Every structure is written in C-alpha cells, then in structure tokens.
Amino acid sequence: MSRILYRLGRGAALHPWRTLGLWALAGILIFGLASAVGGAPQDDWNVPDARAQHGIDLLQQHVPAAGSASALVVAHDDQQLPSTTLTGLADDLAAMDHVAAVSEPRISADHDTALFTVSYDVPVTDPDLMGNLTPLEHAVQPTREAGVQVELGGVVPDNAAAPLSGHGELIGIAAALLVLVLAFGSVVGAGLPIGTALIGLGIGSGGLTILAGTMHVSTSAPTVATMVGLGVGIDYALLLVTRHVEYLRAGHDVAESAGRAMATAGRSVVFAATTVLVSLMGLRLAGLSTYSTFGFATAIAVVAVLAASLTLVPVFCRFAGRRLLPRKVRRSSEPGASRSLTARWAERMARRPLPWALAAAVLMLTIAVPALDMRTWPQDDSTASQDLTTRRAFDLISAEYGPGANGVITLVVDHAKAGPGAVGQVVRDLEANPDIVGVTTPVRSSDGAVTVIDAQPAFGPSDARVPGLVGDLRAELPAGTEVTGTTPLFADITHLLAQRLWLVIAFVVGVSVLLLAMVFRSVVVPVKAALMNLLSIGAAYGVLVAVFQWGWGVHLLGLDHAVPVSSWVPILIFAILFGLSMDYEVFLLSRVREYWLDSGDAHASVVRGLRDTGRVITSAAAIMVAVFLGFGTEVDVTVKMLGIGMATAIFLDATVVRMILVPATMTMLGRWNWWLPAWLDRTLPEVAVEVAIAEHAAEVDDTVAV
Numbered sequence: 050m051s052r053i054l055y056r057l058g059r060g061a062a063l064h065p066w067r068t069l070g071l072w073a074l075a076g077i078l079i080f081g082l083a084s085a086v087g088g089a090p091q092d093d094w095n096v097p098d099a100r101a102q103h104g105i106d107l108l109q110q111h112v113p114a115a116g117s118a119s120a121l122v123v124a125h126d127d128q129q130l131p132s133t134t135l136t137g138l139a140d141d142l143a144a145m146d147h148v149a150a151v152s153e154p155r156i157s158a159d160h161d162t163a164l165f166t167v168s169y170d171v172p173v174t175d176p177d178l179m180g181n182l183t184p185l186e187h188a189v190q191p192t193r194e195a196g197v198q199v200e201l202g203g204v205v206p207d208n209a210a211a212p213l214s215g216h217g218e219l220i221g222i223a224a225a226l227l228v229l230v231l232a233f234g235s236v237v238g239a240g241l242p243i244g245t246a247l248i249g250l251g252i253g254s255g256g257l258t259i260l261a262g263t264m265h266v267s268t269s270a271p272t273v274a275t276m277v278g279l280g281v282g283i284d285y286a287l288l289l290v291t292r293h294v295e296y297l298r299a300g301h302d303v304a305e306s307a308g309r310a311m312a313t314a315g316r317s318v319v320f321a322a323t324t325v326l327v328s329l330m331g332l333r334l335a336g337l338s339t340y341s342t343f344g345f346a347t348a349i350a351v352v353a354v355l356a357a358s359l360t361l362v363p364v365f366c367r368f369a370g371r372r373l374l375p376r377k378v379r380r381s382s383e384p385g386a387s388r389s390l391t392a393r394w395a396e397r398m399a400r401r402p403l404p405w406a407l408a409a410a411v412l413m414l415t416i417a418v419p420a421l422d423m424r425t426w427p428q429d430d431s432t433a434s435q436d437l438t439t440r441r442a443f444d445l446i447s448a449e450y451g452p453g454a455n456g457v458i459t460l461v462v463d464h465a466k467a468g469p470g471a472v473g474q475v476v477r478d479l480e481a482n483p484d485i486v487g488v489t490t491p492v493r494s495s496d497g498a499v500t501v502i503d504a505q506p507a508f509g510p511s512d513a514r515v516p517g518l519v520g521d522l523r524a525e526l527p528a529g530t531e532v533t534g535t536t537p538l539f540a541d542i543t544h545l546l547a548q549r550l551w552l553v554i555a556f557v558v559g560v561s562v563l564l565l566a567m568v569f570r571s572v573v574v575p576v577k578a579a580l581m582n583l584l585s586i587g588a589a590y591g592v593l594v595a596v597f598q599w600g601w602g603v604h605l606l607g608l609d610h611a612v613p614v615s616s617w618v619p620i621l622i623f624a625i626l627f628g629l630s631m632d633y634e635v636f637l638l639s640r641v642r643e644y645w646l647d648s649g650d651a652h653a654s655v656v657r658g659l660r661d662t663g664r665v666i667t668s669a670a671a672i673m674v675a676v677f678l679g680f681g682t683e684v685d686v687t688v689k690m691l692g693i694g695m696a697t698a699i700f701l702d703a704t705v706v707r708m709i710l711v712p713a714t715m716t717m718l719g720r721w722n723w724w725l726p727a728w729l730d731r732t733l734p735e736v737a738v739e740v741a742i743a744e745h746a747a748e749v750d751d752t753v754a755v
Contacts, residue, residue, distance in 0.1 A: 051312045054319075054359070058311025061363035062304040068364050072248070072357075079255040087258035091174045092208075093265035093338050099541035100523070104461045104533025111494040112501065114149065118173035120185060121203035122165040123445045124192060129160045134197060139165065141188040147171045147178065157449040164446065166203075173204050180268075182209040202430060202442030208268070220682060222247075224675030225283050228668055238373045241290055241365045246282025249357030253278055253350040260345055267339045269617075270346035272680070272688055276695075277625055278350030280676045281325060281632065284669040285318045285358040288636060291665045293366050294373050303370055307363035315359060317639050320568060321632040322355045324561055328628030331557040335549045335620050337542070343621060391663030395656045398709065399716045406713035409705045410584075416701070417587035419594040425547065426511045426613040427539045430455070432686040434607060447509065451486060456510025458519070459534035460502040460526070462491075467529030472500050474527050479504045484518050506536075511613060516540045543616045550620050557627050558583075565634070567733050569642055571723045577714060578638075581706045582630040586623055589698035593618065593690055606681065606689060615687045622691065626698045633670065633707050637662050641715065642723075651719040659712045670703030 061068045096102050109116040124130060124138060135154050142165060143151045149170040154163035173179060185206065189199040222243060229239030257274060260266055292314035296306035329351070332344035366373065398405050430443035446454045460479070462472050472491050479488045479502070487505035494501070508514055519540045522532045558579050565575030593614050595601045600611030641658030648654060674696045681692030715722050725733075 051316060054315040055308045055312035057359060058315060058363045059304050059308030061360050062307035062367040065364040065367045068360055072252075072361065076252055076255070079252055079259070083255045083258035083262075086262045087255075088262035088266075089176075089179065090261050090266040090268045090271060091179055092268050093342075094538070096337055096538065096542060096545070098336050098545055099538055101531075101533040101538040101541045104459070104531030105538070107463060107499060107531055108459070108461050108501065108533065111496055111498045114168060114170075117149065117171060118147075118169040118175070118178050118205050119203050120167040120169075120201060120205040121442060121446070122167060122185070122189060123162065123200045123202065123442045124154075124165075125162045125198045125200075125445055125449070126196070127161065130156075130163055130197070134192060134195060135163050138163075138189065138192045138197075138199070141191060142167050142185075145184045145188050147175065155450070159449075162445060162449040164450065167205075169205070173208060174265075178205055178208075180209045182206055198445075200442035200445055201438045202446065206439050206442075207430065220679030221279060221672075221676030224679065225672040228671045228675065229283075229287070237369045238290060238294070241362070241369060241373070242283045242286035245286040245357050245361045245365065246279055246354050248361060249282050249354030250275060250278050250350060252357070253353030256349040256353060257346050260342075260349060264342065264345075265338065266342040266346055269685070269687060270339075270343050272683075272685075273343055273621065273625075273691065274346040274350040276677065276680050276688075276691065277325075277347050277629070278354050280673040281322070281351055281629065282354030282358065283672050283676075284632065285322070285355060286362050287669050287672070288314050288318055288665060289358055289362045290366065290373065293362070297371060297373065303367055307366050310366075311359065311363065317635050318355065318358060320564075321635045322351055324564060324631035324635070325351050325625075325628030327560050327564065328557045328624045328631075331553045331560075331624050332620065334552045334556055336545055340620065344624070347625070391660055391667075394708070395659040395663065395712065398659075398712060399652065399656050402713035402716040405709050406717065409709040409713070413584045413588050413701065413705060413710075417584070417591040419592075419599065420587055420590035422598070423590060423594050423619070424513060424598060424613045425543050425616040425619065426515075427542060427616045428612070428686045429510055429539075431509065431511055432608065432612045434684050435609060437684070451505060451507070452509035452512075453486060453506035456506060456515070456536040457534060458504045458506060458522070458532060458536055460504060460522075461531040461533055462500040462502070462527075463529045463531065464498060464500070465529075467527060471527045471529060472502070475502060475530055478526055482522075484508070484514065484521075503534075510536045510539070516543065539616070546616050546620060550623070553620055553624060557624060561627065561631055565631075566725070566729075567735065568635075569638055569723075570725050570730065570733075570735070572726070572729070573718060573722050573724055574638060577711075578631070578634045581634070581710055582627050582702070584710075585630055585698045585702040585706055586626050588701050589622060589626065589694040590614075590619065592697045593694045596693065597690060606693070607684070608686070612686065615690055617687055618690045618694065622694045622698070626695055626702075629673070629695075629699065630702050630706075633666050633703055634711070636666055636669075637707055637711065645723065651722060652716060655712050655715045659708070663708060666703055666707055670699050670707075673699045 122138070122142060124135065139151050139154070142148065147169045148167060150168045152166040154165050156163055169178065171178065182201070185201050189201070192199050225243055226239055229242060230236060253274065254271070257266070257271055289310050293306050293310035296309045297303070301309065326348050329344040329348050332340040430439045433440040433443070435441065443455055460475055462475060476488055476491065479485050484507050485504045486507045489503040491500045491502045493499070506515070506518060515536060519532055519537045526532070562575040562579050565578055566572060569575065596603060596606070597612055598614055603611055637658060640662050641654050644654035644657045645651060677692045677696035677699065679692070681689050681696065683689055683692070
C-alpha cells in the first residue's frame with residue numbers, strides 16, 4: 050500500500066489539473082445519478098422486533114386509514130370559543146389537499162380550548178406533506194387573525210416544525226479555521242484542510258441522495274453524516290498536510306513531500322478511516338432500520354472525505370507550494386530547533402507516569418459516574434423549544450386535557466384470538482387501573498375483525514412510569530389484546546436499544562481490537578486502547594446525564610427543563626466515538642511503534658511519539674470539538690445531545706487519555722506494550738500503518754498516472 054499511496058500522492062501533485070478533472074467528472078456522474086434515481090430522506094419507524102409494532106400492523110391491516118398521516122390542531126382563547134369560530138376552522142382544515150376527515154372538536158372542561166384531529170388520505174412520507182407545514186399554516190391563519198391562538202402538533206407538524214438551521218456547520222467551520230491558523234501560522238495552510246473536507250462532503254451529499262433513492266434514510270442521518278464527515282475530513286487533511294510540511298522543512302520539493310506524506314501519514318489515514326467504518330457498521334446490529342441508514346449515510350461521508358484527502362491534499366499542496374510554511378520559516382534558511390511545549394510535557398510526564406495515570410483514571414471515572422443513573426426515552430415535543438408551535442401545542446394539550454393526552458395508548462382487540470366478552474373486560478380493566486384517567490368508547494372496524502379503544506394515562510409520555518404501565522397492561526389485559534400506539538412503541542424501542550447496546554459494543558470493540566493487533570503486533574496495545582476509548586465514551590455518557598437528565602446547566606443549551614437522554618443517542622455516540630477515538634490512537638501509536646522498531650527503546654519511543662504527534666492530535670481534536678459544539682447549538686434535542694456528548698468525549702480523549710493515560714501506561718509497561726504470543730503472531734496477517742520511505746522513492750517516473 051505504501052508504494053501505491055506514494056505514487057498517488059506524488060502523481061496528484063505533479064498532475065494537479067488532471068486530478069481536478071477526474072474529480073469534476075466524478076461529481077458530474079454522482080450528481081447526475083442522484084438527480085435521476087435519488088430521493089429525499091424520510092423516517093421509517095417500523096420496528097419488527099417491537100411488540101407494539103404487531104398492534105400497529107394489525108390496526109393498519111383492518112383500519113386502512115390508520116396508516117395515513119395525521120395532525121393535531123389546538124385552538125385556545127382566554128374566553129369561551131364561539132361555535133362559529135370552530136366551524137370556520139374545521140372548514141378551512143377540511144379544504145386542504147389530501148385531507149380525508151376532520152374530527153369533531155374535543156372541548157376542554159372550561160370551554161376555552163378545542164382539539165381537532167386532521168386525518169389525511171396519504172402517508173406522512175408523501176412529498177406534499179413531508180416537511181411541509183405551509184398548508185396547515187395557511188388553513189389556520191384566518192382563525193389566528195381573529196385573535197385565537199392556534200398551535201399545530203402531531204405527525205405532520207413534527208416532521209416540519211424544527212428544520213435544522215445549518216448554524217452547526219458554519220460555527221464548526223469558523224472555529225476550525227481559527228484553530229488551523231494558530232496551528233500552521235499560515236492562512237493557506239489553514240484553508241487547505243477545510244476546503245478538502247468541504248469538497249468531500251459535497252460529493253458525499255450526492256451519494257447520500259442516491260442512497261435515499263434506494264431505501265428510507267432517516268431525516269437526521271444527513272446531519273450526523275455532515276457532523277462526522279466534516280470533523281474527520283478536516284482531521285485527515287490536517288494530518289497529511291502536517292506530514293507534508295515536515296518533508297518540506299527537511300528540504301524535499303513539493304511533489305516529493307506530497308508522495309512521502311501520502312506513503313506515511315496516508316496509511317494512518319486509511320487505517321483510521323477503516324476503524325470508523327467498522328464502528329459504523331456495528332449500527333446494523335441495533336435492530337432498527339433507521340440505525341442502518343445512519344451507518345450507511347455516515348460511511349458515505351467518511352469515504353468521500355477520505356478520497357478527497359488522499360487525492361486533493363497533494364493537489365492543493367502543489368498550488369500552495371512553500372506558502373504552507375509559516376512566514377518566519379520561509380524566510381529562514383534552516384528550520385528552528387527549539388523544543389516544543391509538547392516535547393517538554395512528554396518528558397515531564399514520562400518521569401513520573403504512575404501518579405499521572407492514577408489521577409487521569411480517577412478523573413475519567415468520576416466524570417463517568419452519572420452514567421449509572423442514565424434513563425433513556427425517545428424525544429417528543431415536550432423537549433422542543435418553546436419557540437416551536439409543536440411545543441406550544443403539547444403544552445396546551447397537557448394543561449387543558451391532562452398530561453397523558455399527549456401519550457394516548459391504543460388497545461387493539463383481535464376478535465380472532467380474543468374470547469367472547471373480551472372488549473368489555475378490557476374496558477373494565479382500564480377503568481379500574483389508577484394510572485388510566487380516560488377510556489374512549491370501543492370502535493369496531495368495518496370488517497368486524499378488530500375493536501379499537503384509546504386509553505389516556507395519568508402522566509405524560511416521557512414519564513418514568515410509562516414502561517411499567519405498558520408492561521402491566523400487557524400482563525393484565527385479556528389474551529388477543531395488543532397494547533400499541535406511539536407511547537408503547539417508544540417503550541419497546543427504549544427496551545430494545547438498551548439490550549442491543551451491548552451487542553454493538555461487543556462487535557465494535559472486538560473487531561477494533563483485532564485490527565489494532567494486526568497493525569501493531571501486540572495484544573496489550575489494542576486491549577488498552579479499547580479500555581481507554583470506553584473511558585472516554587463513559588465520560589461522555591456521564592456528562593449527558595448530568596447536563597440533560599439532571600439539568601445541570603441545561604438552560605444554557607436552550608432547554609427550559611431537564612429531559613431524559615434520547616434513546617437514539619447512546620448507541621450512535623458509541624459507534625461513532627469509538628471509531629473517532631481510534632483515529633487518535635492510530636496517529637499516536639504509529640509514531641511510537643516507528644521509533645520503537647528503530648531504537649528498541651520503549652521509554653524514549655513513547656516520549657518521541659507523543660512529542661511528534663501531540664500538536665497535531667490537539668489541533669485535530671480542537672477542530673472536532675468545535676464542529677460538534679457547533680451542532681450542539683441546533684434546535685433538535687437529539688442533535689444537540691450528539692454534539693455535546695461527542696465534543697465532551699473527543700476533548701477528554703485528546704487531552705486526558707492521549708496526552709496522559711496512554712503515554713503514562715505505555716511508559717510503565719515498557720517492552721510489554723509490544724508483547725504478542727508467537728502462535729498469534731503467526732496467525733495474524735501483518736498490516737503496517739506507517740513505513741519508512743526508501744531514498745530511491747524519488748526515482749519513480751515523473752509521468753506516473755493518478
């Protein structure tokens with residue numbers, strides 16, 4: 050691989066316009082294909098392994114309208130609502146396209162609030178409804194102009210009310226540019242990694258559109274893909290540019306420096322990307338199709354920015370020439386030889402590794418302690434910003450009809466399985482349950498196969514008592530009764546993901562340890578790396594619980610109350626972060642191993658490896674933290690949690706773990722770091738990450754094709 054990457058990097062630098070032409074051609078092909086067969090992201094909440102899904106399928110089979118989209122419209126006034134106002138609002142709602150029916154208004158006890166249910170004749174994925182709140186806004190505008198407060202909730206508004214602002218990307222890019230200027234001392238050097246990452250993301254967006262044309266891709270998947278792709282894309286380009294600059298400082302010309310950087314750092318980048326992709330594939334084990342699309346979408350972004358880094362970095366380095374070097378270096382005939390702050394830190398830490406290691410481990414474990422109290426639940430409108438109509442509708446419904454009105458539980462009695470009198474027994478059991486405050490009149494389907502009953506809990510849909518209530522109903526109600534609806538489905542999803550998390554962890558950790566063992570020819574190094582990564586992720590979980598669930602500083606993030614950790618977040622954070630953390634492990638250990646093989650001095654190799662990589666790891670981590678914190682400013686609570694959690698983990702990983710724990714433990718272990726049983730050494734294939742460049746590399750034909 051080293052020779053291939055060398056030829057790729059040197060050839061791209063020697064023939065930049067040819068390389069750019071190939072990228073332009075690839076862009077035309079990808080976006081042309083996206084235009085022809087691509088699609089828009091849309092959520093698929095079918096969960097075959099969830100018990101509530103059986104009830105949903107049964108309902109849709111015998112009540113076809115149950116599979117169509119719906120919306121809630123809440124009208125509220127300080128005075129009693131006039132009947133003429135309600136009639137006019139109902140007529141305006143019924144006049145919208147695709148509306149099949151508008152329910153009779155449910156009037157609150159004090160007659161100042163009315164709740165309408167709008168049923169459509171198409172699913173929410175229909176292009177006219179998906180993400181489109183305009184028809185509903187136009188329909189309710191006359192009522193609002195009459196002085197009545199009207200808010201929108203339900204499935205259709207939920208899919209359109211809180212689009213991502215795009216501020217996350219802008220904040221991340223601006224912060225990354227500042228970090229890179231400080232790191233390189235050169236505006237040209239700072240802009241190069243960002244430009245490379247953005248081009249890769251652009252091509253990746255075309256690939257994601259193609260993916261959306263072949264399967265349901267979660268509406269949040271592009272955001273996660275952009276978040277990860279932007280971070281790793283800048284990091285990969287940064288590592289390559291940093292190594293390129295090292296070779297420029299050593300006196301090599303631009304093309305030769307590009308080839309050598311690609312043959313050394315390029316191998317690290319390829320392997321780091323491979324670990325990220327392996328971790329993302331672990332999402333398929335979560336048991337939900339939406340997680341698979343998260344993995345596929347993010348993998349497309351990672352592959353795209355990897356390809357951009359390997360081919361466009363040499364091109365841009367050719368155009369930049371020696372302007373990548375700081376001005377003071379360009380003016381000097383010899384590079385400076387002063388000892389860096391990182392070098393002095395490495396030497397100080399290596400002198401007393403045990404106290405440093407113990408202090409770092411205690412700190413990480415302390416931060417992770419709140420994770421033991423984690424409670425997960427999928428986000429609902431109660432976690433949304435008060436600026437959104439869906440949140441205001443949620444609050445109005447809770448205040449006027451009771452908190453459980455936002456989390457109604459649907460009971461479907463299957464007459465083919467239920468005994469005679471089952472419907473009456475279900476109603477009596479529900480009315481006798483102290484956690485149920487309202488039961489609707491049973492409605493039999495037109496084919497007579499099922500009877501549907503709605504029950505209103507005494508508490509809201511995200512209350513900690515919901516899973517217990519769902520479990521009790523399933524245990525107590527007569528056979529043939531399915532407990533279903535959004536709230537029971539969320540309870541099932543939460544339980545399913547809690548179980549599958551351990552399967553994902555086992556797969557990702559196992560494969561990653563195997564890959565590291567193949568690369569670094571050691572048992573100790575990969576096991577220790579996995580433990581360090583788990584510490585970082587555990588700390589991220591702890592911060593999420595403390596901030597969001599316990600409410601420590603939650604108001605600073607734009608939320609007005611504490612919320613459970615989103616059920617989608619733990620698995621996503623684990624799969625993404627484990628791969629990203631391995632990036633820094635590879636960057637550091639590849640240098641340490643290189644010096645170890647050259648000198649055989651276990652102590653000095655750790656100091657030199659940390660000295661040479663500390664700055665680039667710190668810069669790369671600062672960029673990643675900035676990108677993730679930028680996404681933490683978005684309105685969507687799940688995206689906000691992902692941004693805060695991953696920023697926390699990367700910060701701790703690049704500082705406490707990579708700069709203290711890893712080198713301290715490696716210093717203490719000495720030669721044992723590289724212990725590998727002989728039988729395993731013979732079994733494992735050998736994969737080198739970074740190798741030395743032979744002096745005759747420059748003799749490669751200058752006409753090499755890209």
